[in-house]
Amino acid sequence: MLPARLKPYLHRDTLLPLLxxxxxxxxxxxxxIPVPHNxxxxxxxxxxxxxxxxxGMSWRGEDISRLEYTKYLAHNLVASMPCGSRVSLALFSGLSVAALYTPIEVCENYAAIxxxxxxxxxxxxxxxxxRLREGIDSLARLLRTMPxxxxxxxxxxxxxxPRLHAFNTRDLSNFQKDGDWLLVGIGSKEPQPIPKFDENNKLLGYWSAENFVLQPGVAQISQQNLGTRDKGTATSEDDRYQSRLDExxxxKLSEEIGAAYVNGDSMEDVKAAMHQLKPSRRDFAPMHIDWLLAIAAGGLVLVSYTPQRLKRLLKRVLRRR
Known part of the structure; x- marks a missing residue:
């Protein structure tokens, strides 16, 4: 039994605000609280x-490059990931893929990512x-090193x-990958010239069609020459190499390696395709409940005062009658 002197303080109108x-x-x-999820x-x-x-890519009415558009996609994908998800960033160039870091928790490292x-x-x-096909093999080897x-x-x-020919096309018939893969196609289907910049990011001109031609010959497909190109630029608009999304x-490549493919034009389509990927594992992850407690507190405050207001309203109505 509670002491008699405490009973006046445990009135409903006092107890609910205290709670x-x-x-x-x-x-x-x-x-x-720990919540199980993927x-x-x-x-x-x-x-x-x-x-x-x-x-040739459009973002909020602005004509931007494929790389800038990709960065906007990546920003939004990371922002949509729930806490507990882990993200790694990697770059593809030439023959290989290089990871900037192993997967890290998205909420704790959100600003850094x-x-x-x-x-x-x-x-x-x-x-x-x-060399995209070489890069696919490099990525598979890289993923096998992840924790x-x-x-x-x-x-x-x-x-x-350079463009693929019979002598420089890597055979992926025996390709093996770990986990789910998603290829996202970036670029317009309308042909656009590829700008050529110097080391200071100053526009020099545009890539010539000759830069993408590889003539048969041992010297031209050796490892020493895989990363080199003619430094010249197109001499006229007709000489510019016209690039488009090779969807x-x-x-075809995604079918070869057992991956999914989605056109990157739609952010929602990319998100939906990402959510179709199989989770790495199912585990417990922390879920913040401060917002639930705040809502409950607000509900208690309303409950404690609403009846009094209703009584006053009814009295006013009865007096008028």
Whole structure:
């Protein structure tokens, strides 16, 4: 039994606000509870070859390059990932894929991940050529070194430079990958010239069609020459190499390696395709409940005062009658 002197203080109108205050104090501590859900570990692989500098992509009414558009996609994908998800960023150039870091928790490292994406540019590339099929094999080997099963989302325009021929096409018939993969096609289907910049990011001109031609010969397909290109530019508009999203090739390539494909024009389509990837594992992850406690506190406050207001309203109505 409670002491008689405490009973006056335990009136409903006093008790409910006190409980609401207690809930708010607990909410201020930002408590969490473990909740079971799917854990995703995702590597975002971004093509930074020079063809990704080609414009023709639209973002909020502005004409931008494929690389800038890819960065906007990556920003939004990371922002949509729930806490507990793990993200790694990797770059593709020449023959290989290089990870900037292993997958890290998205909420704890949100600012760092977004800052890394914002700073990506073509000058980070280590090779001039683009051998996408070689890069696919490099990515598979890289994913096998990750500390946990990791899905891959590969953003590329599908540009192979030099163009593929029978003697420089890597056979992927025995290709084996770990985890789910998603290829995201970036670029307009309307042909656009590829700009050529110097080391200071100053526009020099546009790539010539001759830069993408590989003549048969041992010297030209040796390892020493895989990363080199003619430094000249197109001499006229007719000589400019016209680049477009090679969607047909990317669809065929995705079928070869057992990956999914989605056109990157729609952010919602890319998100939906990402959510179709299988999770790395199912585990417990913390869920913040401070907002639930705050809502409960607000409900208690309303409940404590609403009846009194209703009584006053009824009295006023009865008096008027």
């Amino acid at each position: 609401a205050l207690l809930l708010l104090l607990v909410a201020a501590l930002k408590p969490t 854990i995703y570990s995702t590597m975002l692989v971004i093509d930074i070859s020079q063809s990704m500098n080609t414009k 977004q800052d890394t994406i914002a700073r990506l540019e073509w000058r980070q590339a280590w090779s001039g050529n683009t 946990e099963p990791t899905q891959a989302i590969f953003f590329t325009d599908g540009e192979e430079a 047909e090739y990317l669809i």
